[in-house]
Amino acid sequence: MEKLKGWIKSIRDSKGLRFFAVTDGIKDHQLTVKEGTPIEGLPKVGASFIAEGEHSTTPKGQPEFLVSKLDIVGASDDDFPIQPKAHSDEFFRSVPELRGKAKKFQAIWKIRHQQTQAIHRILDHFGFIQYYTPIITHADCEGAGESFSVKSDWLDEKLTVSGQLHGEVGMSSLGKIYTFGPTFRAEKSTTRKHLSEFWMIEPEIAFCDLFEAMDVAEDLVKRVLRSVEAKSEYEFKQLGIDDKHTKIADIDWPRIKYDDICEKFGIKWGEDISSDMEQTIVKSYGAPVFITHYPKDLKPFYMKKDDKHALCFDLIFPEVGEIIGGSQREEDYEKLKEQMQSAKLDMDKMQWYLVTRKWGTVPHSGFGLGFDRLLMYITKAQKIHDVIPFPISY
């Protein structure tokens, strides 16, 4: 005698048998109930149940659970919104409290979990230490975007837009660190690729130049793609995704300088590259592309810069755009001070950051990986709001 617990997703009658498509939260099952089987309560789509019986196989060779007793634990009724029919993503976004009951979102939450696990496992394997940076902060990560203010009767600060500056403190003691936490942008999201609350992974590496940082970034993302693919076969089937992400993990990702991009794609030097143009570039190379060495004035104060360029890179992905931005950091005390002053930072408040270059400074580089953007690519979600459990304020 075995037990199966879960929720009913659909009901079908055929020749004296009732078939329930159910989920236990992780996997889907078929309950097969013969006429006369004791049933407590009224089985309806959406109801929760505990079934006693045995795992078996249908005449057609499909797995089934032959029920000897069925208890309905939590009732449902015909008003239950997630009936077994097609719903629009837009409808689902309006009911976060229920959309996890749909196979599509169950699959996405599970893949989200596997992506998280993969990142922690891979970075740990390569000797990175997870370093916890503050969420409430007054650090000014110029260029990252507008920040939310946080207040209480004794505090007046901001929500972090990036853990990088604090992460550099961790790097200066542990050598190789990564942050894994929520970051915030106060611009109201008007695109399908932006959230005001999203998660970033920000590795920071001592004794590491721009090119080595790109090696780390490329290797990390490729390993994550392969790991998620290997662990989530079931979920990709649930999503109806057949093609292998690992295809792009098996090719080299070109690294092209901004100046060369300008020449090839007719962009005026000094201008930023639009999202549409990024997709044109990615398509023309048939692979994710690192765009490197942007004009220095387009990039924030903490980057190492030469006369014209910043030692930086963006990793542009098909469909979802930039999933990583990174750079070599300015490690020279005087040069950094100058760049901070030019950016009009509050030097008193940011003294702790400058001090990381005062004693034992090292050449170092790092990058920020947008967790939700990568997941959007992996799950082929149309909007980034579909890869987070709560896309509206709850």
Added chain:
Amino acid sequence: MEKLKGWIKSIRDSKGLRFFAVTDGIKDHQLTVKEGTPIEGLPKVGASFIAEGEHSTTPKGQPEFLVSKLDIVGASDDDFPIQPKAHSDEFFRSVPELRGKAKKFQAIWKIRHQQTQAIHRILDHFGFIQYYTPIITHADCEGAGESFSVKSDWLDEKLTVSGQLHGEVGMSSLGKIYTFGPTFRAEKSTTRKHLSEFWMIEPEIAFCDLFEAMDVAEDLVKRVLRSVEAKSEYEFKQLGIDDKHTKIADIDWPRIKYDDICEKFGIKWGEDISSDMEQTIVKSYGAPVFITHYPKDLKPFYMKKDDKHALCFDLIFPEVGEIIGGSQREEDYEKLKEQMQSAKLDMDKMQWYLVTRKWGTVPHSGFGLGFDRLLMYITKAQKIHDVIPFPISY
């Protein structure tokens, strides 16, 4: 020819040799430099270096790195504050940008990483799916404490005090979930055990009663203790901690009802149990103690309650106090609605939470594990501010 990169922690001269105690961020090493070895720059405590040479063994059998060439990469001087002498924790708290350079904090950050890894690995192993709950929210987790307000020109909400209520949404689709994220309390911290920003792990389990939840909590914490101990031998040595945490992982943790605690320890029924009294209780049992079934009026609206008691538990640890609070949740729609109304919640705003009981509700339980408290216990830190990288506003 090998390379070693890192920072100098102390310098000692003896019989024509110079010995540098150094760290590469993860491990400590000894550089041994013979007279006449080419040195670029001035070696000082705090400076960063790249050394060429070979790993070897001293006549006394200690590992050393025999240097053939030493480059100072980032200089230091005598003003470098983290000199090789005793510093007070209080001093260290005033310089978060530098205290990671001290062995003690390097060790604590590494143990913090291992504790994170252990929690993710163990929960994944037992089929829990990490579920991401919002940081900016309007959810009211009554009883958890004051919240910070978050504002922008288009948003006016709060910082989460707990992911539990949203986590219950995840539970109702995935069965077994956990959150792992920052939570916030706006009360100004005045004790050695409270932070206004701290991390919680909040598992939530479908078809699970109070006692099964305690089983999960006890098993999880014991496994984390054992895993961290196994992975952090080196760091415990750095901290000078000899005794095994696993001692408490090998004994049963008593589960005592609040009513019995009152009788035994002379507490007036209906009153909360003070931190001091909690320590008296823990000492008298010689083990962490689950205190269960508190008076219902002491506990928040979401808990399942009988006439007198809430179906809840606190797990009290030696030294650090409560590291877990948990309960069976009220799964009945009408009873929960009543309890929400009694607690004067905004029923419109919290409708999404009540709805989790409308279709297919299940008995379920969960708990919140205070990440920083547990780490404080493991590292024997005197203040919780010593287990987070940034104890002051940066």
